[in-house]
Amino acid sequence: MTIVLYELVGADEKRPFSPHVWKTVMSLAHKGLPWRSAPTRFIEVPQIEGGVSKTIPVIRDGDKIVADSFAIALYLEETYPDRPSLFRGKGGEAMARFIERWSQTQLHPFLGSAALMDIYEMQDGANKPYFRESREKRYGKSLEAVSADRDAHLDAFRKRLEPLRDMLNYQPFIGGQTPFYPDYIVFSAFQWVRVSSPYAFLADNDPLWDWVNRCLDLHEGVARKTPTAA
Structure with a gap:
Protein backbone atom coordinates (compact mmCIF):
# COMPACT_ATOMS: atom_id res chain seq x y z
CA MET A 1 0.00 0.00 0.00
CA TYR A 80 8.98 -1.85 8.76
CA PRO A 81 11.83 -3.51 10.71
CA ASP A 82 12.82 -5.59 7.67
CA ARG A 83 13.76 -2.42 5.77
CA PRO A 84 17.08 -0.54 6.26
CA SER A 85 17.23 0.91 9.76
CA LEU A 86 16.92 4.64 10.34
CA PHE A 87 18.44 4.47 13.84
CA ARG A 88 20.46 1.24 14.12
CA GLY A 89 19.18 0.65 17.62
CA LYS A 90 18.26 2.61 20.72
CA GLY A 91 21.66 4.31 20.83
CA GLY A 92 21.09 5.76 17.37
CA GLU A 93 17.61 6.87 18.39
CA ALA A 94 19.02 8.70 21.41
CA MET A 95 21.73 10.28 19.26
CA ALA A 96 19.08 11.42 16.78
CA ARG A 97 17.24 13.21 19.59
CA PHE A 98 20.39 15.19 20.38
CA ILE A 99 21.05 15.96 16.71
CA GLU A 100 17.47 17.12 16.27
CA ARG A 101 17.72 19.55 19.17
CA TRP A 102 21.12 20.79 17.93
CA SER A 103 19.67 21.43 14.49
CA GLN A 104 16.55 23.11 15.87
CA THR A 105 18.46 25.42 18.21
CA GLN A 106 21.69 26.08 16.29
CA LEU A 107 20.73 25.93 12.60
CA HIS A 108 17.03 26.64 12.18
CA PRO A 109 16.89 30.09 13.84
CA PHE A 110 19.36 31.66 11.43
CA LEU A 111 18.25 29.70 8.36
CA GLY A 112 14.60 30.48 8.93
CA SER A 113 15.09 34.18 9.57
CA ALA A 114 17.57 34.66 6.72
CA ALA A 115 15.29 32.93 4.20
CA LEU A 116 12.06 34.43 5.56
CA MET A 117 11.33 36.87 2.74
CA ASP A 118 12.21 34.26 0.13
CA ILE A 119 9.80 31.78 1.73
CA TYR A 120 7.15 34.50 1.81
CA GLU A 121 7.60 35.09 -1.91
CA MET A 122 7.05 31.37 -2.57
CA GLN A 123 3.48 31.52 -1.23
CA ASP A 124 0.41 32.01 -3.38
CA GLY A 125 -1.90 34.98 -2.98
CA ALA A 126 -4.19 33.28 -0.47
CA ASN A 127 -1.33 32.20 1.81
CA LYS A 128 0.85 35.31 1.79
CA PRO A 129 -1.36 37.23 4.28
CA TYR A 130 -1.39 34.25 6.67
CA PHE A 131 2.37 33.80 6.43
CA ARG A 132 3.09 37.50 7.01
CA GLU A 133 0.71 37.83 9.94
CA SER A 134 1.81 34.64 11.70
CA ARG A 135 5.55 35.22 11.26
CA GLU A 136 5.45 38.89 12.18
CA LYS A 137 3.58 37.92 15.34
CA ARG A 138 6.26 35.30 16.08
CA TYR A 139 9.22 37.61 15.48
CA GLY A 140 7.67 40.82 16.75
CA LYS A 141 8.75 42.76 13.66
CA SER A 142 8.13 42.93 9.92
CA LEU A 143 9.34 40.16 7.62
CA GLU A 144 11.60 42.67 5.92
CA ALA A 145 13.19 43.66 9.23
CA VAL A 146 13.79 40.02 10.23
CA SER A 147 15.82 39.29 7.10
CA ALA A 148 17.55 42.66 6.87
CA ASP A 149 20.53 41.85 9.10
CA ARG A 150 21.25 38.34 7.83
CA ASP A 151 24.65 39.35 6.43
CA ALA A 152 25.72 40.51 9.89
CA HIS A 153 25.03 37.06 11.36
CA LEU A 154 26.27 34.91 8.46
CA ASP A 155 29.85 34.55 9.71
CA ALA A 156 28.73 33.38 13.14
CA PHE A 157 26.40 30.82 11.55
CA ARG A 158 29.14 29.39 9.36
CA LYS A 159 31.48 29.10 12.35
CA ARG A 160 28.76 27.22 14.24
CA LEU A 161 29.07 24.45 11.64
CA GLU A 162 32.72 23.70 12.47
CA PRO A 163 31.99 20.56 14.58
CA LEU A 164 30.10 19.10 11.62
CA ARG A 165 32.91 19.95 9.19
CA ASP A 166 35.51 18.48 11.51
CA MET A 167 33.59 15.25 12.07
CA LEU A 168 33.13 14.77 8.31
CA ASN A 169 36.91 14.69 7.94
CA TYR A 170 36.74 11.21 9.46
CA GLN A 171 33.73 9.74 7.66
CA PRO A 172 31.43 10.54 4.73
CA PHE A 173 28.21 10.74 6.79
CA ILE A 174 27.13 11.49 10.34
CA GLY A 175 26.16 7.83 10.39
CA GLY A 176 29.67 6.72 9.39
CA GLN A 177 30.13 5.05 6.01
CA THR A 178 26.39 5.17 5.33
CA PRO A 179 23.69 7.70 6.29
CA PHE A 180 20.96 7.33 8.87
CA TYR A 181 18.31 9.54 10.44
CA PRO A 182 20.69 12.10 12.05
CA ASP A 183 22.07 12.81 8.56
CA TYR A 184 18.56 13.48 7.32
CA ILE A 185 17.81 15.81 10.22
CA VAL A 186 20.75 18.10 9.43
CA PHE A 187 20.59 17.73 5.66
CA SER A 188 16.92 18.70 5.65
CA ALA A 189 17.78 22.04 7.25
CA PHE A 190 20.04 22.79 4.28
CA GLN A 191 17.52 21.40 1.80
CA TRP A 192 14.93 23.78 3.28
CA VAL A 193 16.92 26.84 2.27
CA ARG A 194 18.35 25.25 -0.87
CA VAL A 195 14.86 25.05 -2.42
CA SER A 196 13.51 28.29 -0.96
CA SER A 197 16.32 30.86 -1.09
CA PRO A 198 19.23 31.76 -3.40
CA TYR A 199 21.12 33.26 -0.43
CA ALA A 200 24.66 31.87 0.00
CA PHE A 201 24.38 30.18 3.39
CA LEU A 202 27.63 28.30 2.72
CA ALA A 203 30.71 29.64 0.98
CA ASP A 204 31.41 28.09 -2.42
CA ASN A 205 34.58 26.43 -1.10
CA ASP A 206 33.03 25.11 2.12
CA PRO A 207 33.91 21.39 2.47
CA LEU A 208 30.39 20.81 3.79
CA TRP A 209 29.24 20.94 0.17
CA ASP A 210 30.76 17.49 -0.32
CA TRP A 211 28.44 16.06 2.33
CA VAL A 212 25.45 18.05 1.06
CA ASN A 213 26.01 16.69 -2.44
CA ARG A 214 26.37 13.15 -1.15
CA CYS A 215 23.00 13.58 0.56
CA LEU A 216 21.47 15.07 -2.58
CA ASP A 217 22.57 11.98 -4.51
CA LEU A 218 21.10 9.49 -2.02
CA HIS A 219 18.14 7.29 -2.93
CA GLU A 220 18.26 7.97 -6.66
CA GLY A 221 18.64 11.70 -6.07
CA VAL A 222 15.20 12.16 -4.52
CA ALA A 223 16.21 15.49 -2.93
CA ARG A 224 18.11 16.76 -5.96
CA LYS A 225 14.97 16.41 -8.10
CA THR A 226 13.70 19.62 -6.51
CA PRO A 227 15.87 22.30 -8.13
CA THR A 228 17.90 24.88 -6.24
CA ALA A 229 16.19 28.24 -5.78
CA ALA A 230 17.20 30.75 -8.45
Whole structure:
Protein backbone atom coordinates (compact mmCIF):
# COMPACT_ATOMS: atom_id res chain seq x y z
CA MET A 1 0.00 0.00 0.00
CA THR A 2 1.28 3.46 -0.92
CA ILE A 3 1.87 5.87 1.97
CA VAL A 4 0.42 9.37 1.60
CA LEU A 5 2.71 12.21 2.69
CA TYR A 6 1.28 15.68 3.25
CA GLU A 7 3.98 18.08 2.05
CA LEU A 8 4.15 21.82 2.66
CA VAL A 9 4.26 23.75 -0.61
CA GLY A 10 3.81 27.30 -1.81
CA ALA A 11 2.47 28.48 -5.15
CA ASP A 12 4.49 25.76 -6.91
CA GLU A 13 3.28 22.32 -5.83
CA LYS A 14 6.52 20.76 -7.07
CA ARG A 15 8.70 22.66 -4.58
CA PRO A 16 8.09 21.25 -1.07
CA PHE A 17 10.18 23.33 1.30
CA SER A 18 9.54 22.30 4.92
CA PRO A 19 12.68 20.88 6.57
CA HIS A 20 10.49 18.58 8.65
CA VAL A 21 8.79 17.21 5.54
CA TRP A 22 12.19 16.62 3.96
CA LYS A 23 13.19 14.49 6.97
CA THR A 24 10.22 12.28 6.18
CA VAL A 25 10.93 12.20 2.45
CA MET A 26 14.46 11.00 3.16
CA SER A 27 13.19 8.49 5.74
CA LEU A 28 10.70 6.97 3.31
CA ALA A 29 13.37 6.79 0.62
CA HIS A 30 15.84 5.22 3.07
CA LYS A 31 13.26 2.54 3.89
CA GLY A 32 12.46 2.04 0.21
CA LEU A 33 8.76 2.53 0.85
CA PRO A 34 6.34 3.63 -1.88
CA TRP A 35 4.66 6.95 -1.19
CA ARG A 36 2.80 9.73 -2.92
CA SER A 37 2.73 13.43 -2.22
CA ALA A 38 -0.33 15.36 -1.06
CA PRO A 39 0.76 18.99 -1.64
CA THR A 40 -0.57 21.19 1.17
CA ARG A 41 -0.42 24.94 1.72
CA PHE A 42 -0.29 26.67 5.09
CA ILE A 43 -3.98 27.51 5.37
CA GLU A 44 -4.93 23.97 4.35
CA VAL A 45 -3.00 22.27 7.16
CA PRO A 46 -5.90 22.37 9.69
CA GLN A 47 -8.02 20.38 7.24
CA ILE A 48 -5.63 17.43 6.97
CA GLU A 49 -7.20 14.13 8.02
CA GLY A 50 -9.93 15.81 10.03
CA GLY A 51 -7.57 18.25 11.78
CA VAL A 52 -5.18 15.65 13.22
CA SER A 53 -2.29 18.12 13.50
CA LYS A 54 -1.54 21.83 13.40
CA THR A 55 1.72 21.17 11.54
CA ILE A 56 3.08 18.84 8.89
CA PRO A 57 4.45 16.36 7.94
CA VAL A 58 1.58 13.98 8.38
CA ILE A 59 1.46 10.55 6.80
CA ARG A 60 -1.38 8.13 6.21
CA ASP A 61 -0.30 4.50 6.02
CA GLY A 62 -3.45 2.47 5.47
CA ASP A 63 -5.64 3.26 8.47
CA LYS A 64 -2.73 4.68 10.48
CA ILE A 65 -2.19 8.45 10.63
CA VAL A 66 1.05 9.78 12.12
CA ALA A 67 2.13 13.42 12.60
CA ASP A 68 5.56 14.92 13.43
CA SER A 69 8.75 14.00 11.59
CA PHE A 70 10.44 12.23 14.51
CA ALA A 71 7.27 10.30 15.39
CA ILE A 72 6.98 9.28 11.74
CA ALA A 73 10.58 8.05 11.70
CA LEU A 74 9.93 5.98 14.84
CA TYR A 75 6.74 4.61 13.32
CA LEU A 76 8.50 3.60 10.10
CA GLU A 77 11.29 1.94 12.07
CA GLU A 78 8.86 -0.08 14.18
CA THR A 79 6.40 -0.92 11.40
CA TYR A 80 8.98 -1.85 8.76
CA PRO A 81 11.83 -3.51 10.71
CA ASP A 82 12.82 -5.59 7.67
CA ARG A 83 13.76 -2.42 5.77
CA PRO A 84 17.08 -0.54 6.26
CA SER A 85 17.23 0.91 9.76
CA LEU A 86 16.92 4.64 10.34
CA PHE A 87 18.44 4.47 13.84
CA ARG A 88 20.46 1.24 14.12
CA GLY A 89 19.18 0.65 17.62
CA LYS A 90 18.26 2.61 20.72
CA GLY A 91 21.66 4.31 20.83
CA GLY A 92 21.09 5.76 17.37
CA GLU A 93 17.61 6.87 18.39
CA ALA A 94 19.02 8.70 21.41
CA MET A 95 21.73 10.28 19.26
CA ALA A 96 19.08 11.42 16.78
CA ARG A 97 17.24 13.21 19.59
CA PHE A 98 20.39 15.19 20.38
CA ILE A 99 21.05 15.96 16.71
CA GLU A 100 17.47 17.12 16.27
CA ARG A 101 17.72 19.55 19.17
CA TRP A 102 21.12 20.79 17.93
CA SER A 103 19.67 21.43 14.49
CA GLN A 104 16.55 23.11 15.87
CA THR A 105 18.46 25.42 18.21
CA GLN A 106 21.69 26.08 16.29
CA LEU A 107 20.73 25.93 12.60
CA HIS A 108 17.03 26.64 12.18
CA PRO A 109 16.89 30.09 13.84
CA PHE A 110 19.36 31.66 11.43
CA LEU A 111 18.25 29.70 8.36
CA GLY A 112 14.60 30.48 8.93
CA SER A 113 15.09 34.18 9.57
CA ALA A 114 17.57 34.66 6.72
CA ALA A 115 15.29 32.93 4.20
CA LEU A 116 12.06 34.43 5.56
CA MET A 117 11.33 36.87 2.74
CA ASP A 118 12.21 34.26 0.13
CA ILE A 119 9.80 31.78 1.73
CA TYR A 120 7.15 34.50 1.81
CA GLU A 121 7.60 35.09 -1.91
CA MET A 122 7.05 31.37 -2.57
CA GLN A 123 3.48 31.52 -1.23
CA ASP A 124 0.41 32.01 -3.38
CA GLY A 125 -1.90 34.98 -2.98
CA ALA A 126 -4.19 33.28 -0.47
CA ASN A 127 -1.33 32.20 1.81
CA LYS A 128 0.85 35.31 1.79
CA PRO A 129 -1.36 37.23 4.28
CA TYR A 130 -1.39 34.25 6.67
CA PHE A 131 2.37 33.80 6.43
CA ARG A 132 3.09 37.50 7.01
CA GLU A 133 0.71 37.83 9.94
CA SER A 134 1.81 34.64 11.70
CA ARG A 135 5.55 35.22 11.26
CA GLU A 136 5.45 38.89 12.18
CA LYS A 137 3.58 37.92 15.34
CA ARG A 138 6.26 35.30 16.08
CA TYR A 139 9.22 37.61 15.48
CA GLY A 140 7.67 40.82 16.75
CA LYS A 141 8.75 42.76 13.66
CA SER A 142 8.13 42.93 9.92
CA LEU A 143 9.34 40.16 7.62
CA GLU A 144 11.60 42.67 5.92
CA ALA A 145 13.19 43.66 9.23
CA VAL A 146 13.79 40.02 10.23
CA SER A 147 15.82 39.29 7.10
CA ALA A 148 17.55 42.66 6.87
CA ASP A 149 20.53 41.85 9.10
CA ARG A 150 21.25 38.34 7.83
CA ASP A 151 24.65 39.35 6.43
CA ALA A 152 25.72 40.51 9.89
CA HIS A 153 25.03 37.06 11.36
CA LEU A 154 26.27 34.91 8.46
CA ASP A 155 29.85 34.55 9.71
CA ALA A 156 28.73 33.38 13.14
CA PHE A 157 26.40 30.82 11.55
CA ARG A 158 29.14 29.39 9.36
CA LYS A 159 31.48 29.10 12.35
CA ARG A 160 28.76 27.22 14.24
CA LEU A 161 29.07 24.45 11.64
CA GLU A 162 32.72 23.70 12.47
CA PRO A 163 31.99 20.56 14.58
CA LEU A 164 30.10 19.10 11.62
CA ARG A 165 32.91 19.95 9.19
CA ASP A 166 35.51 18.48 11.51
CA MET A 167 33.59 15.25 12.07
CA LEU A 168 33.13 14.77 8.31
CA ASN A 169 36.91 14.69 7.94
CA TYR A 170 36.74 11.21 9.46
CA GLN A 171 33.73 9.74 7.66
CA PRO A 172 31.43 10.54 4.73
CA PHE A 173 28.21 10.74 6.79
CA ILE A 174 27.13 11.49 10.34
CA GLY A 175 26.16 7.83 10.39
CA GLY A 176 29.67 6.72 9.39
CA GLN A 177 30.13 5.05 6.01
CA THR A 178 26.39 5.17 5.33
CA PRO A 179 23.69 7.70 6.29
CA PHE A 180 20.96 7.33 8.87
CA TYR A 181 18.31 9.54 10.44
CA PRO A 182 20.69 12.10 12.05
CA ASP A 183 22.07 12.81 8.56
CA TYR A 184 18.56 13.48 7.32
CA ILE A 185 17.81 15.81 10.22
CA VAL A 186 20.75 18.10 9.43
CA PHE A 187 20.59 17.73 5.66
CA SER A 188 16.92 18.70 5.65
CA ALA A 189 17.78 22.04 7.25
CA PHE A 190 20.04 22.79 4.28
CA GLN A 191 17.52 21.40 1.80
CA TRP A 192 14.93 23.78 3.28
CA VAL A 193 16.92 26.84 2.27
CA ARG A 194 18.35 25.25 -0.87
CA VAL A 195 14.86 25.05 -2.42
CA SER A 196 13.51 28.29 -0.96
CA SER A 197 16.32 30.86 -1.09
CA PRO A 198 19.23 31.76 -3.40
CA TYR A 199 21.12 33.26 -0.43
CA ALA A 200 24.66 31.87 0.00
CA PHE A 201 24.38 30.18 3.39
CA LEU A 202 27.63 28.30 2.72
CA ALA A 203 30.71 29.64 0.98
CA ASP A 204 31.41 28.09 -2.42
CA ASN A 205 34.58 26.43 -1.10
CA ASP A 206 33.03 25.11 2.12
CA PRO A 207 33.91 21.39 2.47
CA LEU A 208 30.39 20.81 3.79
CA TRP A 209 29.24 20.94 0.17
CA ASP A 210 30.76 17.49 -0.32
CA TRP A 211 28.44 16.06 2.33
CA VAL A 212 25.45 18.05 1.06
CA ASN A 213 26.01 16.69 -2.44
CA ARG A 214 26.37 13.15 -1.15
CA CYS A 215 23.00 13.58 0.56
CA LEU A 216 21.47 15.07 -2.58
CA ASP A 217 22.57 11.98 -4.51
CA LEU A 218 21.10 9.49 -2.02
CA HIS A 219 18.14 7.29 -2.93
CA GLU A 220 18.26 7.97 -6.66
CA GLY A 221 18.64 11.70 -6.07
CA VAL A 222 15.20 12.16 -4.52
CA ALA A 223 16.21 15.49 -2.93
CA ARG A 224 18.11 16.76 -5.96
CA LYS A 225 14.97 16.41 -8.10
CA THR A 226 13.70 19.62 -6.51
CA PRO A 227 15.87 22.30 -8.13
CA THR A 228 17.90 24.88 -6.24
CA ALA A 229 16.19 28.24 -5.78
CA ALA A 230 17.20 30.75 -8.45
